[in-house]
Amino acid sequence: MPVPPSNLYPAFNIVRLSHIELIVTDLARSRAFYVDTLGMQVTDENDEEIFLRAMEERGHHCVILKQGDEPAANFLGFKVYADEDLDRAAEFFSEKGLATEWVQRAYQGRTLRTHCPQGIPLEFYAKMDRLEPIHQKYERYSGVKPLRIDHFNCFTPNVDESVAFYNEMGFRVTEYTEDEISKKLWAAWMHRKGNIHDMAFTNGVGPRLHHLAFWVPTPLNIIDLLDIMSTSGYLANIERGPGRHGISNAFFLYVRDPDGHRVELYCSDYQTVDPDLEPIKWDLTDPQRQTLWGAPAPRSWFEQGSTFVGSELREPDLKAQPIIAP
Structure with a gap:
């Protein structure tokens, strides 16, 4: 099957990929890897989850580590241009016969949860809490x-x-x-x-x-x-x-x-x-x-x-x- 021609005017507008939630079996062990070794920055944490961002990012998180019994990936997150795009996305997926739901997500505005036909769980939002820039706080760079x-x-x-x-x-x-x-x-x-x-x-x-x-x-x-x-x-x-x-x-x-x-x-x-x-x-x-x-x-x-x-x-x-x- 040939590669399809570029679709420059999709039903809704995605800006970029945004974040991922990973299920991990030992939060402390995962924290040591992502924070102490790779150099990710903690933006919030508790006994159940750790929120991380990288040095140039202004959004609250790009990785969520969540405590669980078995390792897995929970969903892939994407940022859309505007809140109206979320409604257009909900209509797009519903017309494809793919289930959608509105979920409450920490540090995010209205969030749409769905999946693609191949079964990849997806999450879309327009607004995420913004944090102060840290890209010139060079003392924080590590890993x-x-x-x-x-x-x-x-x-x-x-x-x-x-x-x-x-x-x-x-x-x-x-x-x-x-x-x-x-x-x-x-x-x-x-x-x-x-x-x-x-x-x-x-x-x-x-x-x-x-x-x-x-x-x-x-x-x-x-x-x-x-x-x-x-x-x-x-x-x-x-x-x-x-x-x-x-x-x-x-x-x-x-x-x-x-x-x-x-x-x-x-x-x-x-x-x-x-x-x-x-x-x-x-x-x-x-x-x-x-x-x-x-x-x-x-x-x-x-x-x-x-x-x-x-x-x-x-x-x-x-x-x-x-x-x-x-």
Whole structure:
């Protein structure tokens, strides 16, 4: 199925991805990882949850860590332009036969909860409590010095269907991987905010969260984090990298948190603001698509991910497989 043309006038307007809620089994252990090791900033916490933001963010939170019995991802959050867009979004999802509900969320205004046809739980809001800027409070920078949340990547059992649906919501494809035999999409990168992606979709058992990613200042910050993790008990949590992606051109590192949630540290991709930007196509058999240079991705990177609360898993329709490290 060909990549759909950009939908520049969707039914409602999404600004960008905003936040994620992760279920973790030990809040103190997760706090030590996200705050003391990665360098996230705590904006509120109690016995049940911790709210975090990165250094450039003015919104109250981009990550919520919530105490639970089993690790999982609860939902992905997106900011819309205005309150009226929430009503338009509710109508859009209802017309698709997808259940919607209005929920009360701490530090957010009116919030719509729903899910996409593939089962990824989604949350939309227009207003979140704003905090003072801290990007010049350099004494607070630590760990990998995360500046902002950058994107989500999700396993989906049908990438073509996911791309078609998110295209309806105004997400635009920047790069994609096509299986030359079936002519189906194996992966795709889609954005709202003018970089490579807010959402990416990877062929696999899904829906599952493959990873969340934070933008960091430079590749040197990633090297610093590797030194920190290798000498503070987190050596085994380093999964893949450092390296440079062919897709996105980004310098990257993938690590796993104490519950196995995958986190990418990411920088150096490129601008995609122009509405007539043509997507870049990659062949599934091209080894440089995933790693321009660096070690190839391990099997865990293709097979493991975080389940979404309440979502039923399905085997992928496409059985093609890229190169996997031995």
